[in-house]
Amino acid sequence: MYFEGIILDCITEINENRSISGIFHLLVGKKSIQSVHDARLFQLEQYYGIYPTLRRIDLQAIVSNLQQKKLVDNGSKDGFYQITEKGRRHLIKFKKSPLYAYYRGLLYNGTDVLFFKRLHLLIQTYSNIRMKNTAFIPVVDDVDVAGWVKAFYKKNWSVTASLILYEELHKLLQGLEEKEAEVLVNRLSGYHHYGMSMDQIALNYQLPIHDVNLLTVGIIHQMMYQIHRHKEDYPVLYQLIRENNNNKFITKTANQTYQLLLERYSPETIAKIRKLKLNTVYDHIVEIALYDKEFSIEPFVDTKTRKEIVSVINRCKSYKLKTIKDNCNPYISYFQIRLVLTRL
Template identity: 45%
Template structure:
């Protein structure tokens, strides 16, 4: 019921202002600026991208189930928009006591988590096997980038596998002490070593009596929490910290937005950048909104004056909405959608 509860949480936060597709794109980690801005505006940053392998069919089945169980009611006059029923609110409150929603930090770690986990699992598998002089094992992943990374690290560790393994063991033991036993065990069951094999998702689902989807989400949350602790206390976890050192960006904007940012810093105008990069002006607008979302030092005053900013903020507060169409109707005609989106991007910093 974890995935269903997460879907309910998303609909609750969106408050009927976004469609079913918006929830799906959010959980998948769609890189569109609209999805990213939704994550910020509706305080769903932690759930962004937490189920990147979720299929549309599986998601639709879950939504249909929630409608059938009368947890979701479709909003009259809106297309594929839902609100929670009273029954759903009770269910959501109970699920928060059963599942670790607080482990997730999707917007920051959704891309880091998979790579960190595969690096760690393959490194442990490699060291435990080579320590026993067994070199013919089948790697737990076929991702070339992960295999190459582990090979490079192994060259530095192979002279003393026992010491490296002991260091990893001590750090993992210390880290897993922060979790309830059932979650620590779930992570440990995935480990592969010399003549031991980590359990598959199917096996873990059978072991825990949960769905495969819920097992996937629990493991994702555990990995997110592990990375957060490692990032916060690198001196306590030097080896594990090294595994994530090159993965976490301080300002995680897309490469294209970063190129636009570099040109903005050289004082080029929006029109000039659009011509130089052969992109539409709306695309440059998207980049600027993305920069404003992530960079606390980025000022939007150059693109919208203080008076307009205040008018937009007043409407957001008075109408209690982040819906662009509703905000646009309530502000002066000379305020553009781009300006509204910029203020929404910065408003998260004003809370």
């Protein structure tokens, strides 16, 4: 139900502006400007990167199943789909589930995995050391996470800290549905106890494996959201999600271009300085505009050009770059169109 609902929502919002490949890149969190742009443009930020292990073949199988159930139809061309009236009723049902409101994919992309790894290993560590067992096998095989947990434990080694962690988790889980809280707890490991695998949870709750993956991600996002909102109530858990990276852009190279833009270098000069193609610098500028709403696009797109691009988008009712370009004055570039799209 969960996976089908998410796919139906994506198909509805994208409305044939992107093929099924675009939805795949969105869900796996492809590190590209286009995928991030699509997430924001079609108001699907909550789904960005929520299923990084998804295989293309599995997505296509789900879509084929949706067709068989008559929840979607083939679109105007191959790879494009439209939701049916039956599909809309199915989507309404999905949107009534608590899980729908949990996802914050673009906000927590990457940090959600790190948070759960730290939490999982920290609970296992506290549980075993309280029982004076220092020879346990860590459930998380990640050197960086192990190092973080070790440093955290040295700083917060008292019995009181473990009790506070318990109280914080208990309070957090009370805000979830009973099944959601059970799924999360069943994943955790402790003294002489190892948490369930995704397959075991799927079997235990009679859920498809895709839904188990998406349910787990949704629960983690909701936990992180509540910790962020009420960090004074979760002093221990908040340390697990504190930001470690102040770089607001998706790539370091875009941040380097941004620093040169602040020094008032032109894109052409930046390309020469950094020995990059001009189009690569343009990609960086679009990325910066996506992530920094205070970044002015006026030096690259004047008001008249901006108005024309917006007018074409409204007239054509399309966000496809080629469609917009074909209906604009020839002097308007793809770069300018992409910049205007970041502000819609």
